[in-house]
Amino acid sequence: MLGLVKGKGYIMDKASDMTESMIQTTGLTHTYSAESGVWDLELHVPAGAIYAFLGPNGAGKTTTIRLLLGLLRPERGQILIEGAPRLVDSCSVPHIGSMVEGPSLYPHLTGRENLRVSGRLLGVSRSGIDDALRTVGLLEAGDKLVKQYSLGMRQRLGLALALLGRPRLLILDEPSNGLDPPGMADMRSLMRQLVREAGMTIFLSSHLLDDIEKVATHVGLLHHGRLLAQGELASLRKRRLRVECSDPARAMQLLIDAGHTVTADTDSVLLIDAPAAAAGVINQALVIAGIEVRALGSGQDSLERFFSRMTGEREAA
Amino acid sequence: MNTWIACILAEHAKLRRTLARELSFAAPLCAVLLSLFVLGNLETLAAAKGLPPWRSYLDSLLRIWASFLLPMMATLQAVLLAQLEHANRQWKYLLALPVSRSSLYLAKAVNLFALVVLAHVLLWLMATAACMAAGLAEGSVGEITVFLARQLAATCAATLVLAAVQLLVAIKIESFVAAISIGLVATLVALLGATAMGTMAGYFPWSMPLRALQQPSATWMLGVLSAAAGVSWLGALALRRMQVR
Numbered sequence: 001m002l003g004l005v006k007g008k009g010y011i012m013d014k015a016s017d018m019t020e021s022m023i024q025t026t027g028l029t030h031t032y033s034a035e036s037g038v039w040d041l042e043l044h045v046p047a048g049a050i051y052a053f054l055g056p057n058g059a060g061k062t063t064t065i066r067l068l069l070g071l072l073r074p075e076r077g078q079i080l081i082e083g084a085p086r087l088v089d090s091c092s093v094p095h096i097g098s099m100v101e102g103p104s105l106y107p108h109l110t111g112r113e114n115l116r117v118s119g120r121l122l123g124v125s126r127s128g129i130d131d132a133l134r135t136v137g138l139l140e141a142g143d144k145l146v147k148q149y150s151l152g153m154r155q156r157l158g159l160a161l162a163l164l165g166r167p168r169l170l171i172l173d174e175p176s177n178g179l180d181p182p183g184m185a186d187m188r189s190l191m192r193q194l195v196r197e198a199g200m201t202i203f204l205s206s207h208l209l210d211d212i213e214k215v216a217t218h219v220g221l222l223h224h225g226r227l228l229a230q231g232e233l234a235s236l237r238k239r240r241l242r243v244e245c246s247d248p249a250r251a252m253q254l255l256i257d258a259g260h261t262v263t264a265d266t267d268s269v270l271l272i273d274a275p276a277a278a279a280g281v282i283n284q285a286l287v288i289a290g291i292e293v294r295a296l297g298s299g300q301d302s303l304e305r306f307f308s309r310m311t312g313e314r315e316a317a
Numbered sequence: 318m319n320t321w322i323a324c325i326l327a328e329h330a331k332l333r334r335t336l337a338r339e340l341s342f343a344a345p346l347c348a349v350l351l352s353l354f355v356l357g358n359l360e361t362l363a364a365a366k367g368l369p370p371w372r373s374y375l376d377s378l379l380r381i382w383a384s385f386l387l388p389m390m391a392t393l394q395a396v397l398l399a400q401l402e403h404a405n406r407q408w409k410y411l412l413a414l415p416v417s418r419s420s421l422y423l424a425k426a427v428n429l430f431a432l433v434v435l436a437h438v439l440l441w442l443m444a445t446a447a448c449m450a451a452g453l454a455e456g457s458v459g460e461i462t463v464f465l466a467r468q469l470a471a472t473c474a475a476t477l478v479l480a481a482v483q484l485l486v487a488i489k490i491e492s493f494v495a496a497i498s499i500g501l502v503a504t505l506v507a508l509l510g511a512t513a514m515g516t517m518a519g520y521f522p523w524s525m526p527l528r529a530l531q532q533p534s535a536t537w538m539l540g541v542l543s544a545a546a547g548v549s550w551l552g553a554l555a556l557r558r559m560q561v562r
């Protein structure tokens with residue numbers, strides 16, 4: 001799995017690692033009531049991925065994360081972390097760096113002291129603590145009491161705690177909470193760097209779909225406690241043709257009759273589930289029918305559209 | 318073993334700037350300050366009991382300490398130590414670390430016991446100083462220090478059960494007020510119901526410090542220490558089974 005150790009970080013052999021699972025669950029189930037919980041989750045998070053775990057509020061994201069971290073016991077199913085079965089005792093699996101529902105900090109201690117508490121448990125040296133502070137840009141503020149930190153600083157310190165001990169897997173729940181736009185950009189950049197240079201795998205949940213879209217390589221979509229879809233982000237988002245024309249109602253009927261799946265985006269724009277190669281044929285059909293085509297282009301669904309398409313379809317069903 | 322020591326040191330590091338640590342100084346100081354009221358009536362008190370004045374003074378001081386201040390201090394310290402994790406939503410981070418939960422719990426218990434020991438050492442120093450300052454120690458310094466050391470060692474050991482039970486309660490009950498209330502009610506029961514409890518008072522954790530002042534048997538003391546170890550082990554099992562919802 002590990003290719004070589006370079007300096008203080010790990011460099012991974014990406015070609016082989018992306019095919020291996022960092023997290024694999026089978027039939028993972030934990031319920032609070034008949035409507036609340038997660039059921040039969042079959043998660044597959046490849047090593048070296050940035051896996052975004054999406055879902056509406058109450059979908060079961062945090063429950064899943066707590067199961068992965070051993071904070072909750074599954075009623076059924078199994079969790080494998082790097083092939084090792086997760087038992088209640090956290091020592092059963094490799095160290096996982098985590099930040100769940102905001103950072104866990106002692107406000108009466110300084111940032112550095114907070115890291116030192118965890119550092120003692122993980123056997124991290126003082127220089128390792130400085131490295132973590134430097135990585136999240138808090139080296140200067142390390143000796144300030146945490147109760148004097150801003151929300152964004154606390155979030156970054158929470159990330160530094162998660163990075164202590166150089167875990168190979170990071171599980172982050174809403175890591176961008178409290179960060180301003182430059183802070184969010186820094187967070188995305190750091191995540192990419194951790195995957196690229198330190199060989200980490202990142203499993204994160206977030207409500208900020210635009211933010212996720214910029215950083216995730218893989219996506220899992222949870223809805224009402226069940227996994228609706230997962231896979232590489234690029235392959236999950238549909239490729240669509242976008243047509244702007246003079247008579248969208250007639251154009252829509254014409255294209256549906258021709259066997260296409262068509263939805264109206266705005267009053268004059270239609271979205272057609274078809275590859276870019278079909279653009280010429282569709283253009284010709286519309287022009288022959290006397291419909292003026294003002295614009296025709298190809299593109300992928302945004303993550304937001306993918307999200308609403310998947311959750312909306314399921315609700316309609 | 319190294320993991321366990323690391324857990325104890327990590328737990329110790331969390332105590333910086335906490336009320337839990339300051340209580341180990343404040344509680345004995347309160348006991349000594351309250352005991353100063355006895356000095357005005359000391360001659361009469363000592364004559365009535367047929368004891369030297371220093372002994373009568375220290376008996377009063379130790380009763381103030383063991384009956385109320387010590388149980389309340391240990392209760393507060395146990396709850397404050399548990400609240401370090403409850404209030405700051407630490408369990409979800411702490412219990413996800415690759416460290417055995419038993420070690421985490423026992424390290425917390427060891428630090429709590431250490432705070433109780435620290436308070437007793439400080440009380441030993443403060444009480445001796447108070448005797449000297451009040452002019453009670455002339456020619457009796459040796460006797461005073463030995464008497465105090467013996468009595469405080471007994472109350473210290475007897476408090477470990479109370480501390481262990483209170484820590485278990487405070488870890489299981491997330492509410493600060495509820496956890497404190499249990500300790501406060503139990504202390505009042507021990508204080509007001511000691512006579513009614515009779516010999517059973519020796520088995521009620523909150524009465525044990527006071528009972529320890531009456532020259533308890535070695536068997537009783539061994540039982541007390543075993544109970545403290547047993548309750549701490551139960552606490553470690555409880556943490557192992559704890560789910561963070």
